[in-house]
Amino acid sequence: MKVRSKRVVLMSLAAATLVASLSACVPLVVGGGFASGVMVAMDRRTSGAQLEDQGIELRGANRLKEALGENARVNVTSYNRQVLLTGEVARTEDIQRAEQIVAKVENVNSVVNDLAVGIPAALTQRSTDLLITSKVKASLIDAKDLQASAFKVLTERNVVYLMGRVTPREANRATEIARGVKDVAKVVRVFETLTEEELARLGQQPPAK
Structure with missing residues (x-):
């Protein structure tokens, strides 16, 4: 698929996801919020x-929904068994409580907790975050020196989170790209680091079954 075609598909999926997500007020969100699962091939x-x-x-x-109720809006995003928690909770003690709950879920290796105390993000903020995510993903597709599908992208309150199994070179390049997208306030990296040799071996292996 050509780059332009990929971008058209990506933006279309992002728009469709936005309509679905803004029409359903779900306080706890699975899989990186509003833009995930696009590049998995x-x-x-x-x-x-x-x-x-x-x-x-x-x-x-x-x-988390059972424990924290409707006053929390928590994104639970897992990549290679490393979990990122983002969003808002009602009380300071809920931040640690959420981490402890997720850490006990089967197969979880580690938890990165970036929850904040506050009012759940408004629909306008959520739509802005979705647009930023789609722009970052499109920019990663445009980059000739990166494999865009190696990255998982999530945005919360204009903060972009990047996840994936990548080399330091890829991590730095993706961070640079994300920082260059309009309205991005900050980039947080939640990577599992590979060496260039490990990456080369991955490229030589047949698709995992």
């Missing part, structure tokens, strides 16, 4: 790890 995780990540996100979100 050449995922560097094994198929088993991808399935485990989906299970982690679902179980984590369900347990």
Whole structure:
């Protein structure tokens, strides 16, 4: 698929996701919020790890909803069994409580907790975050020196979170690209680091089954 075609598909999916997400007021969000699952064809995780990540996100979100109720809006995003928590909770003690709950979910290796105390983001902010995410993903596709599908992108209150299994070179390049997107306030990297040799070996292996 040509780059222009990929960008058209990406922006169309982002628009469709925006309509769906803004029409349903769901306080706890699974899988990186409003823009995820677009570029998975050449995922560097094994198929088993991808399935485990989906299970982690679902179980984590369900347990947090039971524990924190409707006053919390928590994104549960898992990549290769590393979980990122973003969003808002009602009380300071809920930040640590949420981390403890997710850490006990089956197959979770580690938790990066970036929750904040506050009122859940408004629909206008959520739509802005979705647009930023789609722009970052499109910019990664345009980059000739990166494999865009190696990155998982999430935006919360104009802060872009980048996840994936990448080399330091790829991490720095993707960070540079994300920082150059309009309205991005900050870029947070939640990467699993590979060496260039490990990356080369991944490229030589057949697709994981």
